[in-house]
Amino acid sequence: MKITWILLARLIAVAALTVGLAWPASHPAQAGQRQRIIASLTAEAKALDRSFQAFSADRGRILFSSRPATGKPDTPSCTSCHTADPRNVGQTRAGKEIAPMALSRSPDRYNDMEKVEKWFRRNCKSVLGRACSAVEKGDYLTFMFSQ
Numbered sequence: 001m002k003i004t005w006i007l008l009a010r011l012i013a014v015a016a017l018t019v020g021l022a023w024p025a026s027h028p029a030q031a032g033q034r035q036r037i038i039a040s041l042t043a044e045a046k047a048l049d050r051s052f053q054a055f056s057a058d059r060g061r062i063l064f065s066s067r068p069a070t071g072k073p074d075t076p077s078c079t080s081c082h083t084a085d086p087r088n089v090g091q092t093r094a095g096k097e098i099a100p101m102a103l104s105r106s107p108d109r110y111n112d113m114e115k116v117e118k119w120f121r122r123n124c125k126s127v128l129g130r131a132c133s134a135v136e137k138g139d140y141l142t143f144m145f146s147q
């Protein structure tokens, strides 16, 4: 009898987990994850500059479309792959599709800190020839969350 209860409890736990994982993209856990990424970048920005106030979607837009001319010649801008409108499907240099950067079009994005950091590292290096600062990353994400 006791065993049955344990099995039942396990079954419920597994079912709950499955529902949790299969929940639509707007699930609060994902929004929470995005907030954590922003909070972590805010802490980093403040640690470097005590006068730091808040991230700016406008600055993010400028970063996204800028052509700094300090990176690789075949990737002059973020828009080289992500297109001028972040709501569009982008393309890698090899022609592979990239889902839109705009959160409204790709609601599953920006919920994995490691993935976000990995691509910032790679893409900032290609376009700017250096790592992006915490402020630049936060601005970029704030812009994409607004799109």
Ligand code: HEC
Residues within 6 Å of the ligand: 064, 075, 077, 078, 079, 080, 081, 082, 091, 092, 093, 098, 099, 108, 109, 110, 111, 112, 115, 116, 119, 120, 123, 124, 126, 127, 128, 140
């Ligand atoms: C050479 C093409 C290319 C360029 C240029 C490029 N990206 Fe990307 N970016 C990608 C690819 C490929 C991915 C990963 C595929 C995906 O997430 O759909 C990606 C993913 C990302 C992600 C992760 C999104 C997520 O879902 O977590 C961020 C953030 C990002 N790019 C920011 C930038 C920024 C900022 C710039 C400009 C400084 C930039 N990218 C320029 C190709 C590029």
